[in-house]
Amino acid sequence: MRPIRPSRRSLTAAAAVLLAVASGMSAASAAPDDADTRPNVVLILADDLDATTTPVWQAMPRTAALIRDRGTEFTDGFAPMPICCAARASILTGEYGHNTGVLTNSGPVGGFESFRANGNESHTVATALHNAGYRTGMAGKYLNGLEHDPGHIPPGWDDWNAGVDNFLYSGYNYTLNENGTFVEYGIAPADYETDVVGAKSRKFITDAAESGQPFFWLASSTSPHFPIPPAPRHLAETRPTAAPRSPNYQEPDVSDKPSWLVDTAAPRAATIAATNDIDYTNRLGALKSLDEMVAGIVETLARTGELDNTYLIFTSDNGYSLGAHRLTQKMAPYEESMRVPLAVSGPTVEPGRSDAMALSIDLAPTILDWAGVPVPDRVDGSSLTGVLRGDARWRTDFLAEYGGPGADGREGIAQEQIPGTETPLVYVLDMPSWSGVRTQRYLYVRWYERERPIEAREYELYDLRSDPYQLTNLVKTPEGRAAHADIVDTLDRRLTELTECAGPACR
Template sequence: MTALREPDTVTANKPNILIIMVDQLNGKLFPDGPADWLHAPHMKALAARSARFKNNYTSSALCAPARASFMAGQLPSRTRVYDNAAEYISSIPTFAHHLRRAGYYTALSGKMHFVGPDQLHGFEERLTTDIYPADFGWTPDYRKPGERIDWWYHNLGSVTGAGVAEITNQMEYDDEVAFLANQKLYHLSRENDDQGRRPWCLTVSFTHPHDPYVARKKFWDLYEDCEHLLPEVGEIPFDEQDPHSKRIIHSCDYDNFPLTEDNIRRSRRAYFANISYLDEKVGELVDTLTRTRMLDNTYIFFCSDHGDMLGERGLWFKMNFFEGSSRVPLMIAGPGIDGGLYETPTSNLDVTPTLCDLAGISMDEIMPWTDGMSLKGMMNGAERTAPVLMEYAAEGSYAPMVAIREGKWKYTHCELDPDQLFDLEADPLELTNLAGDPAHIAVLEGFIAKRQARWNMAEFDASVRESQARRWVVYEALRNGSYYPWDHQPLQKASERYMRNHMDLNILEESKRYPRGE
């Protein structure tokens, strides 16, 4: 693998950073950038000049815990963002804090699923509100195992209702996210057109291709003859599913949504179509960077929070550690980075340390409490030896689950269930659990020892239960009487936009033109 080249002295001090985050993108579709059959020319062009991490994993296969971990480089057991309604406390440093502390302008356009009154977490500015609520209303309850909270738990209506539409709730959101992000890039190019410019980090976070599986016709039509509209592994009979998969099937109300082959084909077709929809957005962002002459001095990270099972094994959405749900794409491009494929397992927990390392920012003050590691050394040819860790303690589970991905192995543990051990080289579809095979007892015992050294499962479970119980009390209290929502309210200072009478028109028109004098 070609080593990471050192940027020139101009870009070494102040690289810009563009983080493009998508939602629920299955990493198996990115074996080396987008799969050949995907209609994604802009992502493929980005991949050609990126470091591509084939076996990259989420920290937790659900939106809020995955994103909190992504931003902090800490597992959910440290952030205590266990589920989609757990508060992200303000005292946890995120990459936005680290970069802002070092002088960066930090902004977010789109989703990050922050729960709680702090809706910034280091971002100096948010351009949009979030697509999901910021309160405690989606709190699961381990005291009531098996209970379905029907008004917000997933169900298979997303699958039975798959198809075509020209506008949806999610399309409206992502169109706005892209528009405001491109507008911000134009603004940054004008603001920073001098030697004393302030470096920036803009995070652009889309909600596609997250279900519901509905796509615009122009993207839907791209996959009319697609050969990948059925899963590799068909539905596994309920009695043969592992215990956690049975819980997921119950929590998502599968029994009330019988699926046809056509439902499955249409859902996967819309999902692939929405990857192409996102590809168009990626192309717009890169084009804006190019035309504003900022591309050569900008690191671009392309990533996702977690994956989607897409009907594999008869499972949909996420919430488990199988490859479709837990494996996610990660591509990094920018000054000094040569394109290349890396197959050693990595984690979204590594993104924050990598961002800081590339920007020349030390995380030494908090590294003892960080679960990720910088990938800069790996891009320079160093070996990554740390295992990849994952946790899940949200809806569909009755107790916390943990997983370790190391070498060719994936190990999964829950105190309620038999262990799972998969050899992903020999068994990439995870069909043969080797945990009960005497021939692999030494491997299993090695992972058990690592798990016991890393996690106290009883303490983990107690912490989750305490958090859930507290939040149920607070949520029900705050919904009584006068209610003040925590949802982010984007502020546009109308008196500072376009032309106003406290501005000099001659200066204004010149300063808002970029490039100038051409």
């Protein structure tokens, strides 16, 4: 094993503190002039991990202890673009989907090709940090559609280890582009995708610590995205477990829902009955290895002397329905699809909880703030650093968007199928495009935003105080629309503002 040199913080910073105590100087003034003491950032991104139904912290006790309990948990974390590619595009740029041009997984308003065609690669968090002198790297899932140009390495990444086929979702038999070399992984236990991402994370951190350069690392396992199984070592302890039966599970009466759900309610319910508990069991089992991956990352940061100067973020790209409203998958404007776990720890983060509405688009400006890099005006999100300091001013609503599956039904979750497992049913189980505004009390949604003229669209309104499970659409009937006309008018105007916003106007 190669010996590890003491890092820039394990000795240099410690010596500076001792000198400061002896001489009466501050630790900062005692640091060597050539030491780059800017903080590191590690973003650990789960895949399809909801914060509503899945008991995340019980399933991941190490992550709870090492990140959540050492820092701040955002109990109102949201993914405003609740499908993989759109969500990840917003994380990388800090922008809403209507500004990245990525609202789904493929087609004119989705996928890696749309992300690149709209110029987003020039202004990601990776390019900003790389240009500011950070060492950057990632492993695992990047953006849906990268498989169509597998040799591509986006600008800003010094260490690139991205999956280039959908076998990544199975945990085995996938290929990574490792800095321009295609490396195939098979079916051996050591090839399990979460473990490979974990090993690459530990190596990057170790190497970056030796270099003395501040670093940014994205650990992006596909866990617990369907159908990844538990790691081999966890199979024996993974017991069949029924998914939680919340009040909206297999919602009995969906007559007040949009017509797409009314028309497909029966096959959706049948799919949930056949697959949901199996899916949930595998998800809980897969989270065990993800939890171990997080622990390995934190242990490596501690061993290299970097932990005290590293911000850690644990979150997911989007949530997951798990049978709510007869829905599998995500994409919906409902709580199960949009709520995600979010915990942050680091040098200036005090332990505690926050109920601030924290969005995926807030991660990029927060990371740039920590690194001392100016946040571009084009960014729609807001840095969470103020909230973490206890500042009271914060957003009271946000925009949510989805671009739909396209005219042939293949541009949404169909893009996440493993080759050889395609089924026509997946096209039925997608949903039309929509936009919505979520306030602290209400959810208001306009359906068929891209498919129908405005006079033919459908609407939903939920009072989340009295109806947290979104069982009663207040504007389904003429009487309901009349009774809530003022609220609808206000929310509709606000929704129009947000769907057209850019930069500061979105904050």
